[in-house]
Amino acid sequence: MALTDQSKIRNFCIIAHIDHGKSTLADRIIEKTGLLTSREMQEQVLDNMDLERERGITIKAQTVRTIYKAKDGQEYIFNLIDTPGHVDFNYEVSRSLAACEGAVLVVDAAQGIEAQTLANCYMAIDHDLEIMPVINKIDLPSAEPERVIAEIEDVIGIEAQDAPRISAKLGLNIEDVLEGIVAKIPAPKGDREKPLQALIFDSVYDPYKGVIIFVRVKEGCITKDTRIRMMATGCEEDIVEIGTFGPGKFIPCDELPAGTVGYITASLKNVKDTRVGDTVTDARRPAAEPLPGYKKVNPMVYCGMYPADGAKYPDLRDALEKLQLNDASLQYEPETSIALGFGFRCGFLGLLHLEIIEERLEREYNLDLVTTAPSVIYKIYKTDGTCEDISNPANMPDPTEIAHMEEPFVSAEIMVTTEFVGPIMKLCQERRGVYLGMEYMEQTRALLKYELPLNEIIYDFFDALKSRSKGYASFDYDLKGYVPSRLVKLDILINHEEVDALSFIVHEDSAYERGRRICERMKDEIPRHLFEIPIQAAIGNKIIARETVKAMRKDVLAKCYGGDITRKKKLLEKQKEGKKRMRQIGNVEIPQAAFMSVLKLDEE
Amino acid sequence: MKNKEPLELYIHIPFCKRKCNYCDFLSFSGKEYCVWNYLDALIRDLTRYGGQTVSSVYIGGGTPSCVPLGFYDKLFSCIRENYFLLPDAEITLEANPGTLTAAKAVEYKRAGINRLSLGLQSAVDSELQTLGRIHTFEDFLKSYEIARKAGITNINVDLMMGIPGQTEESLKTSLSRIALLHPEHISAYMLIVEEGTPFADMYKQDPKAFPDEETVSRMYETTIAFLEKKGYSQYEISNFARNGMVCKHNVGYWKRVPYLGIGLGAASLIDETRYRVTTDLLSYMKELSFESEEKLTIKDMKNETIMLGLRLKEGISYTELKDAFGEGFAGYTVARLGKYVEKGYMEHDYDRFFFNVKGFLVSNSILSELME
Numbered sequence: 001m002a003l004t005d006q007s008k009i010r011n012f013c014i015i016a017h018i019d020h021g022k023s024t025l026a027d028r029i030i031e032k033t034g035l036l037t038s039r040e041m042q043e044q045v046l047d048n049m050d051l052e053r054e055r056g057i058t059i060k061a062q063t064v065r066t067i068y069k070a071k072d073g074q075e076y077i078f079n080l081i082d083t084p085g086h087v088d089f090n091y092e093v094s095r096s097l098a099a100c101e102g103a104v105l106v107v108d109a110a111q112g113i114e115a116q117t118l119a120n121c122y123m124a125i126d127h128d129l130e131i132m133p134v135i136n137k138i139d140l141p142s143a144e145p146e147r148v149i150a151e152i153e154d155v156i157g158i159e160a161q162d163a164p165r166i167s168a169k170l171g172l173n174i175e176d177v178l179e180g181i182v183a184k185i186p187a188p189k190g191d192r193e194k195p196l197q198a199l200i201f202d203s204v205y206d207p208y209k210g211v212i213i214f215v216r217v218k219e220g221c222i223t224k225d226t227r228i229r230m231m232a233t234g235c236e237e238d239i240v241e242i243g244t245f246g247p248g249k250f251i252p253c254d255e256l257p258a259g260t261v262g263y264i265t266a267s268l269k270n271v272k273d274t275r276v277g278d279t280v281t282d283a284r285r286p287a288a289e290p291l292p293g294y295k296k297v298n299p300m301v302y303c304g305m306y307p308a309d310g311a312k313y314p315d316l317r318d319a320l321e322k323l324q325l326n327d328a329s330l331q332y333e334p335e336t337s338i339a340l341g342f343g344f345r346c347g348f349l350g351l352l353h354l355e356i357i358e359e360r361l362e363r364e365y366n367l368d369l370v371t372t373a374p375s376v377i378y379k380i381y382k383t384d385g386t387c388e389d390i391s392n393p394a395n396m397p398d399p400t401e402i403a404h405m406e407e408p409f410v411s412a413e414i415m416v417t418t419e420f421v422g423p424i425m426k427l428c429q430e431r432r433g434v435y436l437g438m439e440y441m442e443q444t445r446a447l448l449k450y451e452l453p454l455n456e457i458i459y460d461f462f463d464a465l466k467s468r469s470k471g472y473a474s475f476d477y478d479l480k481g482y483v484p485s486r487l488v489k490l491d492i493l494i495n496h497e498e499v500d501a502l503s504f505i506v507h508e509d510s511a512y513e514r515g516r517r518i519c520e521r522m523k524d525e526i527p528r529h530l531f532e533i534p535i536q537a538a539i540g541n542k543i544i545a546r547e548t549v550k551a552m553r554k555d556v557l558a559k560c561y562g563g564d565i566t567r568k569k570k571l572l573e574k575q576k577e578g579k580k581r582m583r584q585i586g587n588v589e590i591p592q593a594a595f596m597s598v599l600k601l602d603e604e
Numbered sequence: 605m606k607n608k609e610p611l612e613l614y615i616h617i618p619f620c621k622r623k624c625n626y627c628d629f630l631s632f633s634g635k636e637y638c639v640w641n642y643l644d645a646l647i648r649d650l651t652r653y654g655g656q657t658v659s660s661v662y663i664g665g666g667t668p669s670c671v672p673l674g675f676y677d678k679l680f681s682c683i684r685e686n687y688f689l690l691p692d693a694e695i696t697l698e699a700n701p702g703t704l705t706a707a708k709a710v711e712y713k714r715a716g717i718n719r720l721s722l723g724l725q726s727a728v729d730s731e732l733q734t735l736g737r738i739h740t741f742e743d744f745l746k747s748y749e750i751a752r753k754a755g756i757t758n759i760n761v762d763l764m765m766g767i768p769g770q771t772e773e774s775l776k777t778s779l780s781r782i783a784l785l786h787p788e789h790i791s792a793y794m795l796i797v798e799e800g801t802p803f804a805d806m807y808k809q810d811p812k813a814f815p816d817e818e819t820v821s822r823m824y825e826t827t828i829a830f831l832e833k834k835g836y837s838q839y840e841i842s843n844f845a846r847n848g849m850v851c852k853h854n855v856g857y858w859k860r861v862p863y864l865g866i867g868l869g870a871a872s873l874i875d876e877t878r879y880r881v882t883t884d885l886l887s888y889m890k891e892l893s894f895e896s897e898e899k900l901t902i903k904d905m906k907n908e909t910i911m912l913g914l915r916l917k918e919g920i921s922y923t924e925l926k927d928a929f930g931e932g933f934a935g936y937t938v939a940r941l942g943k944y945v946e947k948g949y950m951e952h953d954y955d956r957f958f959f960n961v962k963g964f965l966v967s968n969s970i971l972s973e974l975m976e
Binding site: 530552553554555556557558559560561562563565566568569572573575576579 | 614664793794795796817818820821824841842854857858863865869870871873878880896898904907908911912915947949964965966967968969970971972973975
């Protein structure tokens with residue numbers, strides 16, 4: 001089938017709040033368009049990382065091309081561009097949206113609009129996408145499609161009366177969605193004769209093909225002979241292969257004209273050369289301007305990652321290198337800690353991104369990791385007039401050299417049922433939130449707007465939000481900028497020795513509380529030793545909290561006769577092994593878990 | 605499993621009238637009907653491994669004193685037929701008050717048993733009840749008298765520290781009452797709450813029912829001081845003896861003397877290999893099989909020498925280590941032991957290193973650090 005007839009192409013994405021059924025609908029679309037039989041369908045074809053399937057969220061954008069024979073007898077090419085489903089990957093979402101003409105907005109018939117529905121929807125409207133609402137999960141007993149339709153019309157302000165009412169899970173009314181896509185979502189425009197402009201919306205690394213870049217051709221045409229140039233990075237290469245996306249595989253083709261979505265491989269070794277959002281042009285006949293909207297994504301959250309077994313340092317380095325090939329937003333550089341040895345300071349888009357990388361390192365690369373408390377980037381204005389960005393508390397200059405400090409703030413929108421407004425406001429206050437306002441979406445739900453310091457939400461804000469709203473609150477945020485703040489470096493001393501891996505930067509007002517909790521936590525985590533171990537939290541030379549691990553008084557096996565010896569010996573050897581896996585700070589052995597326990601402090 | 609040197613013989617009797625609340629030993633009640641079949645199995649195995657010289661016999665359980673009259677006459681005629689018992693062999697039988705009768709004591713004496721170990725645990729009846737023992741202190745006194753009358757001149761009394769409801773005061777009561785009887789030997793154990801016992805459930809529900817770590821530690825210190833004053837010297841973590849009447853058989857375990865274990869679940873150490881007989885009663889009575897067989901490595905031997913040797917008050921010496929494992933290991937170990945002397949957990953006398961009371965109390969932590 002020819003690729004050239006623009007009027008028969010539909011480039012679209014599916015946007016939804018987490019769990020509203022985006023991936024399931026994507027599966028159904030692929031299934032119904034007939035390129036895969038039901039039997040071939042693996043559940044949720046698009047989320048192809050194990051981790052994604054387990055967590056039920058999409059991390060990397062996925063794309064698939066299918067062919068749909070519509071009721072008008074014509075065949076249409078559907079390019080479904082799946083978008084990452086989490087606020088951490090906002091920029092990736094925005095680039096995916098820029099590759100489409102329309103968006104299928106999936107809303108749960110029971111839950112209605114949530115914070116991310118709104119955030120994604122506004123983003124899609126910003127990109128001039130045609131929004132096609134779909135009401136999903138109508139099979140649920142609690143489904144109220146009419147109420148949700150009214151809500152969509154009220155809140156978002158788009159026509160929704162004829163929105164397909166479907167159950168993606170049961171495969172109900174999927175035809176309506178497919179016909180809707182044909183009828184409502186505009187065909188792409190663009191002139192294949194113009195100089196080439198193609199938007200990079202994703203890239204992956206394949207061990208055989210090298211870097212594979214995913215593009216949406218806006219103007220011009222890519223052929224196998226094109227010499228491509230990345231307009232932001234300036235990198236130039238000859239094309240090795242171009243093609244389109246079959247379900248789960250790449251299908252080579254000869255040209256990608258304006259309006260199409262496809263992939264390019266060139267002899268690119270480094271994903272860094274192919275930044276998401278950049279414009280690909282023809283080096284021999286370059287476009288005058290890149291496409292709008294490119295920005296370099298910078299990590300917002302940093303933490304130290306150390307191999308539990310120091311000998312695994314090279315393995316960790318290799319693993320990070322490989323992960324970075326697929327994830328240009330992951331940054332890392334070597335660092336050393338007195339407590340943890342050699343490791344890396346890694347930068348992430350957000351806490352979820354951090355957790356995902358951590359899990360992938362542990363699962364896919366079989367590494368046992370110790371991570372330090374996550375930190376944001378603080379701006380430190382020094383008395384000598386210079387400014388430093390600090391993401392590792394250990395690098396914080398002496399207080400006497402600091403004129404003032406700034407910390408990043410985000411604008412946050414929290415959607416919550418009205419009964420939980422109180423607890424959520426309390427949470428935001430505890431986290432130093434600045435209240436901006438509240439809007440009632442309807443009688444039972446409100447949208448709270450806050451400005452929150454980023455360092456207060458990178459710990460366990462999501463968990464706290466969920467537990468205090470019984471799971472009903474949803475949350476979305478955007479980096480707002482830097483704000484002057486009274487910040488201090490909190491050190492933890494174990495047996496009078498400072499443990500660098502446990503230090504962190506915190507607001508003066510939260511320091512005491514945080515210090516006290518960490519001391520309590522450490523007390524529970526550090527096993528008793530033969531001597532008493534003081535655990536102290538300090539700001540500079542001032543001790544603000546203290547706990548004590550009492551000395552071991554009794555650890556003895558009263559009976560050990562002929563039949564007990566083997567068991568007893570194994571027990572002692574195991575005890576010895578356990579100690580080996582601990583970190584030695586001075587003469588105190590600290591279990592790995594203790595370093596992690598400081599991350600979870602919101603337990604009442 | 606033949607040994608040229610004299611070895612120690614252990615025989616396991618897994619029967620009990622009632623299982624105690626803290627007990628996780630291989631024993632069961634309600635199976636007395638197979639006692640005689642069990643004896644046949646013991647005789648089968650004793651015959652099989654016969655021809656060796658035996659320096660001590662220890663009959664443990666379970667409750668060895670609960671089996672009917674005639675059992676030990678038969679058992680010992682088999683032992684004597686098949687083994688050469690050294691003339692000064694120590695022959696111990698564990699007996700529980702409440703199951704010992706005059707007739708049985710006479711049989712024991714006749715069979716050649718010369719040492720009885722009486723499981724008293726506490727001289728306070730309420731504590732005995734908590735433990736799930738079937739006897740009172742009064743019953744114990746009767747048993748003690750029966751043993752003496754039968755001519756048993758070497759008696760051990762077991763005592764327990766850390767019983768729910770026990771206080772330092774009630775422990776002193778138990779100690780005084782026992783000391784009045786002048787047994788030759790006292791074993792004083794700190795209670796261990798073992799997984800799968802009624803006490804484990806009780807502990808999960810209410811850990812405060814048990815004396816806390818600090819209290820038990822003080823009980824231990826009190827016991828050592830009290831018994832020293834009464835003429836009992838501590839020779840192992842939990843064992844005390846008058847006039848050097850130590851349990852030779854048990855000292856053998858700690859000095860790694862070879863031993864042959866006969867009976868259900870019994871362990872043996874022969875030619876530096878540790879065997880363990882199956883723990884399945886029916887299968888054992890049908891034929892002898894082993895649950896495990898482990899050839900010890902040099903590392904195992906080193907670890908055992910340290911962990912067992914340091915249980916003894918006399919500890920371990922450079923010379924012994926050097927003779928067994930060479931100068932390198934002996935020097936290395938002694939240097940490490942020296943650190944615990946500095947920290948106050950051990951003492952030394954020329955080349956001999958041993959725990960003091962403080963060290964015994966945390967000996968597991970230190971031993972684990974000393975493991976290879």
